[in-house]
Amino acid sequence: MKQYLYKITFVFLASIMAISCSDFLDVVPKDKILENQAYSSESGIQNAHNGLYLQLADNNLYGKQLTMDAVEILGQQYNINSSHVSSKIATYAYTESVPKITFTAIWEKAFNTVLSCNKFLENIDKFSGVISTEKTNELKGEAIGIRAMLHFDMLRLYGPIYKVSPSNPSIPYYDNFTTGNSPLLPANEVITKILADLDASLVLLKNDPVLTSGKYNASTAFDANPYYSANRGQRMNYLAVKCLKARVLLYAGDKSSASITAREVIDFTKSTAFFPWTSFSEATNATNPDRTFSSENFFSISDYTLYTKQMDLFDSNLDIIHIYAPLLNRINAVFESNDNDYRSLPSWKVPVTGGKTQKTFFKYADVDDKTKLFRLQIPMFKLSEMYLIAAETATVPADGITFLNTLRFNRGLNNLAATASVATEVAKEYKKEFIGEGQLFFYYKRTNTAAIANGAATVGNITMGTNQYVVPLPDSEINFQ
Template identity: 25%
Template structure:
């Protein structure tokens, strides 16, 4: 007999919020909701919407760039001092606390997405109005969602893979079954075990994937497809320090994909186009819209600029200084002087917003440039410097056609790859994780006043390269162990 779970029917989404604490007031049985293919489609739609919403949350999407030093703050309005955004103050100062974590809601929301995926997996084989191919596609997309979401949690709460020689340090709770109220929860897996499960889920998803997405509407890049799952698997192999598999799969992907790499002449214009992704996007979660086609929110609220209203997050002087004037990416900034109160004096200060996230952009997860940079890094770590140089040069020359071929080797080559990742993937949520994987210090006070935290720098290794498990979840799950240093 199927266990009974519950699901809230919302205007835009279907999800199960705080199900551990109480049953929803207006609820329908999961047996009914997930008992038909149409009902399964509704739940899948709600799961995608919930996943996009949590990825887009300001605390999460800015996390890696803010902590790494790529971004900083603009004033709320003219003639105001620059101060730290309240909802990221703890993480920005490397002082997050389990009793008041800035990402407590993110932790909870990610596990709710995972629970929705597990519920669909639990019910899909009982569908009587779906074909085998349709069931396989449901399984493929939900397995990919489960793997992807777990990896986001793992990067937040587990030190990078090589932090210990065998990756035996603590990772995350990896849920493969729906969670029931009153049932004991699992303990945290090691990082090695966590990545093994992530990779296994992606591989199984690829074994099951078909050419028809579960949801009939929307562009293919908005859903987990064969190409996007493969690209995310490449990323997972890199993060799991499996350099050979990352290198081999990246080489195969680049050779076979129909997705074009952006060209120099169109690079800025593609980022500037409204309501459409750049051509090299592999996975971008689309924004939910109302009946009139209007979106309820986007990353423009975080990074956008207009003369009367602007997002609080801008490029740091450190990041901005990295781009050669001939680098096409130096034109990806909106420079504006804003009168700012500094030491009780109103003076004009130049701030730099990114053009990547203007005009209601979708939420970028992965694009082809990252695959090239993964290929470069994996080959460099294998000692195949010539191959790594070629992959790196593709991205470097695309940005600045006047540069000479890459000749760096060994550690210098790895440092060049890290630098190029910083410049190419800025604002897209990678840099702090990259610093950890490369075992580098965080240095955010290069330009003095650009960092306004009490603690600007973080020496590697450090317990503060990961966040504390939120107190609420520790109380709910007696098997959870807190991270060191908290």
């Protein structure tokens, strides 16, 4: 990683603004000029902060590889057969060229963005006083939350199977700006650092307008400045950090704390009207279907190239070696051949063009009304996940069934029998709920699932273990340890 660390200050700040040359450049380093320019005004600070979200939407992060592409292939979501361009990823052949390039790019972009977060945090403290303490706290809370999220996903991808080997070496943790490499830490130490960051983020975000005005409406907080008080659903807000904390605690095996945290989020949504369940009519609307259930999403990434990616990955006119689509019997099995589940029919259809007989993916297809607030959004943290965590961690099975039935009712499904297995039903819901969002592979790894359905075969499973679940660290990292 060292080969690109030295460039981060200049690259990050240069992406914020273009600065004209002057004789002063002969005296003061250019990166310092850029810092002074960027952080000397409120608009400059906002631009630097917004740059973090632009990086999150990069193809090598949540704009593609960590949501709808590489990690979904690892979870066997698509029929990636031996002739497909991504077949080596689907067979966990991590030493082959395509997987090595793919997972190196993910790693480097993730830690590049971590360093951008740390540079932002360093500079907003250095240039204190430009904006109010309240505004500063909100921006810092978001940056620390983003830093924690990126470290967690790198741990989930490149770290050991935590359930089996929590003390094994995993990844470095960067909680301050540095141009040197940090050592690989045991996975459980990384979890400790992630949780510390999340707790710090929650303290800074305790006055988040999302708690009093929801995610769309500008409030009177922060001088009614819309940058701080509106569109909180596109920011790493207080509730998103809470959701991430529940996810991390569950991954670490702390079911009791995960349950408490998830239920806190659930209870908040019950006490307000800010995050209602998406209705059947909204999800299945003929011209403007809300296939991502946007009203339930606490944080979504804004991706202005989303519909290009929909066409590049899922369009029915793509040839069979490029399209990401499941075998028909596999996707029917996921939804138990039940189109009453309105995660199914709006997002999965046999197309009328392209000559395909299997269902193809429409979740991220555009809608007719270009003013819809849910356009161009990739879900990151959702109400449904909190119900699944609450169900999985319930100490009384009946309580787990109740949480599952609430989710199922709001997806058009009948109640489960009181005797149903909570663990089995939670697994089914992860398969249905998070397609194109990058969570199923991590569910399998967290639970150390021994075998998963082979996406490239009509029947049969793939045996899973360390060689499949643990992506090797990139050579660029190993060589500088």
